Amino acid sequence: MTHKEDLSDINKLISDIKQKKLITSYEIALKTEEIVEALISKRNWKHADELMDLIKLCIKFCTECLPQEATATNIMRHILKVIREEFEVVSKKKTEIQSLHQLVTANPNDVLDYTTPLKDLKMSLLDHLSEYKVELETSTDNIATQAAEHIHTNEIILTVGKSNLVEKFLKNAAKKRSINVIVLEQAPLYQGHEMAARLAKANIQTTIIPDSAVFAMMSRVNKVIIGTHTVLANGGLRAASGVHSIALAAKRYSVPVMVLSHMYKFSPIYSASHKQEAFNVMASPANVLPYSSGPILNKVQVLNPVFDYVPPELVTLFISHQGGNAPSYVYRLLSELYHQDDYYL
Incomplete structure (x- = not known):
């Protein structure tokens, strides 16, 4: 998979923003989420680290082409955090309740190995992004209320x-x-x-x-x-x-x-x-x-x-x-x- 193929959808997004086909921040946010969701579901990435590198590449490219447009890069940055969190959950590194002993004895230098393949990670991410898309769609109503x-x-x-x-x-x-x-x-x-x-x-x-x-x-x-x-x-x-x-x-x-x-x-x-x-x-x-x-x-x-x-x-x-x-x-x-x-x- 080449970088050119990786950036094709982002390049289309940038073109649509420059040509005013996408005008509002809401439209840009939804389109960006759809692009990243498609990237996660259709691209053949092997582990979380490879997926995050791909999204970071998209962020850098988008920042270079549209330095004043923050919405698209913000959506992708948030999804990077989602990937990190879902990786912890799927790899069972993160529990809902930690004992006091675990908190005291935890090594702050422990670093998650995002190159570890996890077969359930893709499905977990897509479920989370489905909820995130609903959050984007209902945001205006929730503010207005x-x-x-x-x-x-x-x-x-x-x-x-x-x-x-x-x-x-x-x-x-x-x-x-x-x-x-x-x-x-x-x-x-x-x-x-x-x-x-x-x-x-x-x-x-x-x-x-x-x-x-x-x-x-x-x-x-x-x-x-x-x-x-x-x-x-x-x-x-x-x-x-x-x-x-x-x-x-x-x-x-x-x-x-x-x-x-x-x-x-x-x-x-x-x-x-x-x-x-x-x-x-x-x-x-x-x-x-x-x-x-x-x-x-x-x-x-x-x-x-x-x-x-x-x-x-x-x-x-x-x-x-x-x-x-x-x-x-x-x-x-x-x-x-x-x-x-x-x-x-």
Whole structure:
């Protein structure tokens, strides 16, 4: 089996992301899980170590081609941890209850030999991934059902742009609470207009405002509820461009900022503020200054960044399907999602 054959499905995934055939993080997460599940079931790997090396190769390739897209690599990192755990279970190295004597006398230097062939490992992994896929599919609903716990009657909620998760969260809150929503239009794509229309169609009192009015409106807001592209290891965000200014305004008026995020958006990588070319993406300047502007284009450099970095001190709470957690707790969530040996590959 050649490396080219190993990476064919991942190469297709990368191509689909670049060509916008897969747009949302949810679509990317499901597709990645399906690819790895197919790799486990169809490829003729002999032991866990060989399988993990293959997945690590996919992670490295995906990182090189899409350094700003963390969802696919996060899914694969989590599956690496699943392989390690299932290997321990199948090899009977791990018991549900350990005696005090076993805990005291255990040798910390004992290392599992992942090159040991285990005939039941494949079936065990596929069963686990089947459950994991259900978790991915129900994650949005599980987050949305928590809306009534965080939003109270007659509160004014501010959000930005368009997010399917935030939309469902607010609609779920509106079933039990009377709320008002302010939507920032998020120039230059103005996706906030579509978001506002969807909320208004659900009979939610909605107001859309330009991005420049956020500071003036923030004094009237009770909560800021947003989505994010990636949650970084320090509790910071790689969020849509413009979110940083919103978070700063919220901080000035002591308005809590709540971030809705699926667990697969939590990434072990840190902010690379000194390497903005790796952190950010520059979109076409045509959205900011159209080509019809003529000769002026020869004299103006137009930057259209896709992402903002939002430091953890500007975030109040992360809401995932596991509940709410402060930014300082992100390190603990990462240890549950990924094995420390797989943070940097």
